[in-house]
Amino acid sequence: MVPTPPRAPALPDGGATAAAPRIDEIDVLRGFALFGITLANTIDITGMPTGGSGAAYWAHETLLNQRFFPIFAFLFGLSFGLFLDAAARTARDPRTIMAARLGFLILFGAAHRLLQPREILLTYAVIGIIVLLPASYLPRRWLLALGAVATAVALALNGSIAFIPGLFLLGYAVQRYGPGRLLGLPTSRLAVALTVGAALALVLNALQITTDAGAWLGALAGLVTATAYLAGLLLLLRTPAERALRMLAPVGRMALTCYIGATVLIVAADRVLHLGRAPDYPAAMALGLCVFAVEFAFCALWLRHARYGPLEWVWRCLTWWRLVPIRRDRPGAHGRKSS
Structure with missing residues (x-):
């Protein structure tokens, strides 16, 4: 059963949470x-057969497949900490x-899974409840240590979904130490990390x-x-x-x-393209790029007038169990600033 939270106190801007500055x-x-x-998931969503050889195949395997998922999982843990701190206010x-x-x-993920059986939101939500909520009672040094150990264990288990708990904890640990420590790392250290990381990669x-x-490799x-x-x-x-x-x-x-939204667009486009018939990496990448371009433009236009994305707004209303404002205030309107 999805828990129903108590009502949050009303705030001057009519929202349900204090407006924390976005990073x-x-x-x-x-x-x-x-x-x-989006590029990597296009192949999964369309059911395109994988395998083969050639530049397009190797580019997918070495530059895209499972290469962005760790970043997204890490940021989910970091965002967990940011939201928890905001809610505490x-x-x-x-x-x-x-x-x-x-x-x-979980509900969003379950609905999404009807279109994309390998979607990750439901898994993220369940692991977040099982791992991150209890971890919120731990000191930050424990979060960092447990995250490192869990990631190492996941590597021994060939990674994939097994990476999620460790990456969640590492992201949450970084938030607890302060995101500024990551974003403010000396340029020399980032350069070393990039050089060593790129060489190893x-x-x-x-x-x-x-x-x-x-699979572990x-x-x-x-x-x-x-x-x-x-x-x-x-x-x-920094450039x-x-x-x-x-x-x-x-x-x-x-x-x-x-x-x-990417899943909906890819499924709709594949009714015409039929990428599931045979491997066609260039066509799949082209579709992924087009879908991302559409979303890129839509997000820029939408957020000129709204505080949250459509599903983000629904999620926020459900979380706080009340309607929260979505329209962005005009500068100076009623003496308020948009958040």
């Missing part, structure tokens, strides 16, 4: 992860609110496609590649490319809408 860089990272996930029992939030995510990905070392290659992506993106946010990268933030803010 744009986190939204950019999440938007970047969704970009890769207005609710007597923020963990009850968080339990409701995850409980309703190159070697591991080459071994993955040229040897038969087992692919899992390790995916984790290292994701780490290199993360370090590279954080570095790029003139920052302005362009920040355009991904609206997608990151509307992650739930985009994740489910």
